[in-house]
Amino acid sequence: MKISTDRLSRYKGMKRDFSEEDQINLQPIQRGGVLTEEARRALLEFGDGYSVCDWCPPKTARLDMITDPPIQQFYLDLAEFLGMDLARVVTRCREAKFIAFRMLGSAGDYIVLDSTAHYSSYLAAELAGLRVREVPHGDPPEYKLDTSAYATKIEEVRRETGKLPAALLLTHVEYLYGNVADVKEVSRIARDYGVPLILNCAYSAGVMPVDGRELGVDIITSSGHKSWAASAPTGILALQKSLEEKLLARGKVEGDITKRKFVQKELGMLGCTVPGAPLVTLMASFPEVVARVERWGEELEKVRFLVSELEKIEGTVQMGMRPKQHTLTHVETEGFYRVSQAHKRKGFFLYDELRERKIVGIQAGLSRHFKFNTYGLTWDQVRYVRDAFFDIAKKYGLRVS
Amino acid sequence: MTISEGVKEVAGEMVKLQQLLRRTSPSHKFSDDDRKLFLEAIGRAEETLRRIAGEASFH
Numbered sequence: 001m002k003i004s005t006d007r008l009s010r011y012k013g014m015k016r017d018f019s020e021e022d023q024i025n026l027q028p029i030q031r032g033g034v035l036t037e038e039a040r041r042a043l044l045e046f047g048d049g050y051s052v053c054d055w056c057p058p059k060t061a062r063l064d065m066i067t068d069p070p071i072q073q074f075y076l077d078l079a080e081f082l083g084m085d086l087a088r089v090v091t092r093c094r095e096a097k098f099i100a101f102r103m104l105g106s107a108g109d110y111i112v113l114d115s116t117a118h119y120s121s122y123l124a125a126e127l128a129g130l131r132v133r134e135v136p137h138g139d140p141p142e143y144k145l146d147t148s149a150y151a152t153k154i155e156e157v158r159r160e161t162g163k164l165p166a167a168l169l170l171t172h173v174e175y176l177y178g179n180v181a182d183v184k185e186v187s188r189i190a191r192d193y194g195v196p197l198i199l200n201c202a203y204s205a206g207v208m209p210v211d212g213r214e215l216g217v218d219i220i221t222s223s224g225h226k227s228w229a230a231s232a233p234t235g236i237l238a239l240q241k242s243l244e245e246k247l248l249a250r251g252k253v254e255g256d257i258t259k260r261k262f263v264q265k266e267l268g269m270l271g272c273t274v275p276g277a278p279l280v281t282l283m284a285s286f287p288e289v290v291a292r293v294e295r296w297g298e299e300l301e302k303v304r305f306l307v308s309e310l311e312k313i314e315g316t317v318q319m320g321m322r323p324k325q326h327t328l329t330h331v332e333t334e335g336f337y338r339v340s341q342a343h344k345r346k347g348f349f350l351y352d353e354l355r356e357r358k359i360v361g362i363q364a365g366l367s368r369h370f371k372f373n374t375y376g377l378t379w380d381q382v383r384y385v386r387d388a389f390f391d392i393a394k395k396y397g398l399r400v401s
Numbered sequence: 402m403t404i405s406e407g408v409k410e411v412a413g414e415m416v417k418l419q420q421l422l423r424r425t426s427p428s429h430k431f432s433d434d435d436r437k438l439f440l441e442a443i444g445r446a447e448e449t450l451r452r453i454a455g456e457a458s459f460h
Contacts, residue, residue, distance in 0.1 A: 021422035037420045041413050358427035378424060 018360045024381050027361030028175070028328050031375035032207045032227035035281060039229055042284035046277050053275055060264055063272040063279075064088065074283045081290060082220050083211035084238035086248065088266075089224070089282060090273045093202045094120035096221035096237035097169070099268040100198050101128035103247045105166030110157045112165045112195075114145050114181065116174035121200065130166060133157055141319050141332075143177050147185045154193050167196045167219075172210070173203035176371075177320025178328030180204070187216030196243060202226050203328060205236070206289050207375055208296040218243055224278065229285035231278040302382045303327045303374045309386045314399040319369070327375040337368035339396040350392070357388040404460075407453040414446040 018025050020034060035043070046052060046069075055068040064075050079087035090096050097120065101111060107129035113121055115134040125132050133153045138144040150168055157165045170186045173179070183199060190197035196218040201210050205220060206227035212220050224234025239247050248269075251262040265271040300323075307318045307329060315335030318324070336350050343349040351364040362370050374382055393400050402410070421439055425431060431439065 021419055021426055023427055034423070037416055040416045040419070044409070044412055044416070380428075380430070381426070384428065 023358045023360050024377065024385060025361040026359065026372035026374070026385065028371045028373040029226055030361065031327065031373040031377075032203070032229070033223075033225040033232070034229060034376055035231065036229045036285040036288045038288065039231070039281040039284040042280045043231060043277055046280040048276070050275050051277065052280060062264055062266070063275055069280060069283065071279070071283070074286065077286065078236065079238055081286075082205060082222075082236075082238045083213035083215075084220055085241040086244055087236060087238040088248070088269060088273065089279050090235040090237050090269065091233040092120075092235040093200065093221050093223035093226070094118075094124050094235070095273075096235045097121055097198065097200065098124035098127055099237055100167065100219050100221065100239075100247065101125050101130055103249065103268050104196060104243075105130045108161075109163075109166040110161065111167055111169055112150060112153045112157065113169040114171050114174070116143070116145060116176055116179070117169060117171045117200070118175055118202065121169055121171070133165070141317065142321050143179060143319070144321055145174075145179065145181055147182045148189075150186050150189045151192075154189070154195065164193055164195050167198050169198045169200060170217075171200045171202075172205075173201075173326050173328065175203065175328070177330045178203070178324065178326040179321045180325040183215040183217065190218070191216060203326065207293065207299070208326070209293045212238065212240070219247070224282045228282055228289055230282035234274055234278045234282045299327050299375055300324060302377065302379065303329060306374055306382050306386055307331070310389055312401050313389060313393045314401075328371065328373045330369065330371045332369045333367060335393065335398040336396075339398065340367040353392045353395070354388060357391070359385060359388055402449075402452065404453055404456050407449050407456065410449050411446045411453070414442045414449070417442045 202223040205222040222236040224230035225232035347367040
């Protein structure tokens, strides 16, 4: 099948619309994944396909055994940084959850998870053949998770099935309001029942301090492209030693004709996971990630400042728990919504106005409520965003007190 | 320094400039340190480019 040159020409000279060099990007899922300088250099060096496999050891041909580039050492450092015993880099956080579910559970088992979990947590459970039982969250505007209800849900599962759930999943920072969960309460419950606790750190590890041992969790999953200044796809699966046999079990299959076996390969990983540029960007950014989590306090200062400023605009209220414990923020903006009702562009007016001021990442079409993330912005950029919103509010006659 | 090393060095200096642009977007108001960093990177890149051009003339 031939494809015309004209059609193929669209793949030449592709450029990104949201250029970070010329605009401020507030996209909630993108801030923590902005590459460091070292990662951008590494991307140029290791962009080719299997670029990390030059020195794959022939006797233990596995990604985590490669020492040049120093992947083997990186996995050890990654685990230590997270307060865990072992770590693997996988394709995405959702694969890390799937692997954990698949290796811990059997078909029909239950997972107990928070009702603010990302959709991929549900799909990962479904693909692993598991059922889910949800822990509820509270009412608006806080939407606080009822962490104590994990015990109730475990009991419900036990009554229904006669056994405990395969695992508990807790989303450390949920994607809707940026609420930070009380991990220690859930880990105490998990320990009491002897059920492994998986902490989904997609929005937390890599931007804020996370110590799995101190929190009492058995497994951490995270997202390199969301929170570790890495290219996609990169996910992290970190675990305590006690779960090594289950999660990192080796392949046992044997070919009936060839008698081939793959006993060096880790079954859940399907062998090697991310053999190229994304993994190297994760590694290259690691020193800066280790340093930047120490500056989390300043990131919170910036988001709290911006929230307090935006709430001066008529009708603007931050949703979720207060004060902000994370830079992912959800605001309701009744004032801008009223403006949109009379505007020819309706809800798109806000996006247009922001774009004109070189601010992107607020979802186009939303004016009544939207999310943003200030992670990694400089103070000048935060103040620039504040000024832009004030400017737009005043332009349309909204009070800024 | 080989030509390919030189090319990588120039690309690295350009990445440095991109990072600076990202940190100062969209207004690009440079501090004195930023300006120094920017000009030094350009200076190194220019010097390397000249060296590469010299090397290339022998190939």
